[in-house]
Amino acid sequence: MIIQSHSRNLLEIRDLTIDFNTDEGLVRAVDQVSLSIRPGEVMGLVGESGSGKSMTAKSIMQLTPRNALIQQPSQLRLRQDDQDIDILRLRGRDLRKVRGGLVSMIFQEPMASFAPAMRIGDQIIETMQIHLGCTRDQARRSGIELFERVGITQPEKRFDQYVFELSGGMRQRAMIAMALSTRPKLLIADEPTTALDVTIQAQVLELMRELREQMGMAMLFITHDLGVISKIADNVTVMRKGQVVEAGSTRQVLFKPEHDYTKRLLDALPHLNDLPPAPAHTPAPLLSVRDLSITYPIAGGGRKAELFTAVKKMSLDLPRGQIIGLVGESGSGKTSLGKALLGAAPISKGSVQYHDSPEELHFGEGRRLKRRHLSATAQMIFQDPHSSLNPRMTVRDIIAEPLEAMKLTRNREETDLRVIEVAKRCHIDVAHLRRFPHAFSGGQRQRISIARALVCEPKFIVADESVAALDVSIQAEILTLLKQLREDLGLTILFISHDLSVIANLCDHVCVMKQGELVEQGSVRQIFLAPQQPYTRQLIASIPLLEQPGDICTDLPPAMAEPVTMMAKSA
Numbered sequence: 001m002i003i004q005s006h007s008r009n010l011l012e013i014r015d016l017t018i019d020f021n022t023d024e025g026l027v028r029a030v031d032q033v034s035l036s037i038r039p040g041e042v043m044g045l046v047g048e049s050g051s052g053k054s055m056t057a058k059s060i061m062q063l064t065p066r067n068a069l070i071q072q073p074s075q076l077r078l079r080q081d082d083q084d085i086d087i088l089r090l091r092g093r094d095l096r097k098v099r100g101g102l103v104s105m106i107f108q109e110p111m112a113s114f115a116p117a118m119r120i121g122d123q124i125i126e127t128m129q130i131h132l133g134c135t136r137d138q139a140r141r142s143g144i145e146l147f148e149r150v151g152i153t154q155p156e157k158r159f160d161q162y163v164f165e166l167s168g169g170m171r172q173r174a175m176i177a178m179a180l181s182t183r184p185k186l187l188i189a190d191e192p193t194t195a196l197d198v199t200i201q202a203q204v205l206e207l208m209r210e211l212r213e214q215m216g217m218a219m220l221f222i223t224h225d226l227g228v229i230s231k232i233a234d235n236v237t238v239m240r241k242g243q244v245v246e247a248g249s250t251r252q253v254l255f256k257p258e259h260d261y262t263k264r265l266l267d268a269l270p271h272l273n274d275l276p277p278a279p280a281h282t283p284a285p286l287l288s289v290r291d292l293s294i295t296y297p298i299a300g301g302g303r304k305a306e307l308f309t310a311v312k313k314m315s316l317d318l319p320r321g322q323i324i325g326l327v328g329e330s331g332s333g334k335t336s337l338g339k340a341l342l343g344a345a346p347i348s349k350g351s352v353q354y355h356d357s358p359e360e361l362h363f364g365e366g367r368r369l370k371r372r373h374l375s376a377t378a379q380m381i382f383q384d385p386h387s388s389l390n391p392r393m394t395v396r397d398i399i400a401e402p403l404e405a406m407k408l409t410r411n412r413e414e415t416d417l418r419v420i421e422v423a424k425r426c427h428i429d430v431a432h433l434r435r436f437p438h439a440f441s442g443g444q445r446q447r448i449s450i451a452r453a454l455v456c457e458p459k460f461i462v463a464d465e466s467v468a469a470l471d472v473s474i475q476a477e478i479l480t481l482l483k484q485l486r487e488d489l490g491l492t493i494l495f496i497s498h499d500l501s502v503i504a505n506l507c508d509h510v511c512v513m514k515q516g517e518l519v520e521q522g523s524v525r526q527i528f529l530a531p532q533q534p535y536t537r538q539l540i541a542s543i544p545l546l547e548q549p550g551d552i553c554t555d556l557p558p559a560m561a562e563p564v565t566m567m568a569k570s571a
Helices: 053-061 092-098 120-132 136-149 155-159 167-180 198-215 227-234 251-255 260-267 333-339 371-375 396-404 412-425 444-455 470-490 500-506 526-529 534-541
Strands: 002-004 011-022 025-037 042-046 068-071 074-078 083-087 103-106 186-190 218-222 235-240 244-250 285-298 306-319 321-326 350-354 362-364 377-383 460-464 492-496 510-516 517-523
Touching: 002 260, 011 053, 011 500, 025 042, 025 053, 025 218, 025 244, 042 227, 053 186, 053 218, 103 167, 103 227, 120 136, 120 155, 120 167, 136 155, 136 167, 167 198, 198 218, 198 227, 198 534, 218 227, 227 251, 235 251, 235 371, 235 460, 244 251, 244 260, 260 470, 285 333, 306 333, 306 350, 306 492, 306 517, 321 333, 321 470, 321 500, 333 460, 333 492, 371 377, 371 396, 377 412, 377 444, 396 412, 396 444, 412 444, 444 470, 470 500, 500 526, 510 534, 517 526, 517 534
Parallel strands: 042 218, 042 235, 103 186, 186 218, 321 492, 321 510, 377 460, 460 492
Antiparallel strands: 002 083, 011 025, 011 068, 011 074, 074 083, 235 244, 285 306, 285 350, 350 362, 510 517
């Protein structure tokens, strides 16, 4: 339905109320939310998981689940050519013109957003042909150019690949390119940079700013990263439990918050003001890596598979009882190295040796690994606890599984005692051990993953992007737990992350990787305050940290009256 418009806003949401129809009755997810976005404005929408951010955004494109009921007197209106479009009354062809045309969305999980049986490029070409009316050749050229602009390497090759052939970061970039391909009037970005490295994140934010200036494109930018919000948003709306608790200019909300919830979110942000001093001496190594190379075969069109070297002649000592940060962009070899230390990646050359352990834990080229010995010494915390926890097992069985598989306990009673002990240490309610993973939040599921990793009393843990998908407040709780476990149990932790602000607040030692090689390492203070390599300086300069008003930061939107300074420039 189209009516004459007297509004200057591109989007108006008034009293949006959404209930979910469940077996237990109606559950309110969004409660009388109102917000508006002007043409060319970037509205930041922040809040913890379950606050109603994504559901509010999805309602703009009528993408709410089937059991979601949009209640009266909810209103959603989109302005086009001095006319208002009543979004809630759109059907059929009229709705398709809005979806992907006037309004486009960058989804949080790209793996579930692309058709797995179609090449990524074909999906982008189809979208551009439908909404822009361009030819296939024109769409292909524009799509490949967008791939290059969002930082996708070998864009022509990637354009013709399937989504499962790309890494997580590459998938997210392709999703961003697809959303931008139709040049929408309103771009809804749902956690668009969460999975990206800081350098690519900076490039993507710059691209969005350019498109905003060139096209007058407005954005609804959903994220839990308030540092990113400070760099891109004009105004901010804060949601909690389905309601708007605070709204205003970015400067006002981030630096003069009024609501206690907003203050708690800001307090949970990592900062770089109090970096720990360099240790007086380096502890003896728990494990040593010597001349390690990891090579993977890549399927090709010919008879002989092409080889890709993920890690090149890496030599490294991991100090006992420390948290070692491993940073670098996607494709730098971080995860491959972490897997190799656990015997889960093919070592083509070199070796890994755990000190003060059986001879079987010296493995690599020409040396066989007895996995049972390694499993009792080293464990992994995965990035996504939702996919790494068996949905058909109770929390008790998930935590107990390593004990039972390695026969580390004599009977069920002893197993249960160990499970309860570890659950308490990880702040898991013992009364919840009979529940299944779906009954828990993301932060609670990550605690379950940590408990499973700890139950066999390992000396070494690899944490691979283990807090990347968590809200800042939940992230702070998990980081505090990891620090506490390190102190209490004397653990050595390899913490792999693209978030350098988290690395700075958690780790004792930092290693920087680029294209499979170790380019720099040192204490946290040395790496962040006196980096030696240009690549390390580039990574640090890209950190979108929120700082107190003071020095001028030219990156901020003009709506922010008082400037803030980014840590990278002051460092």
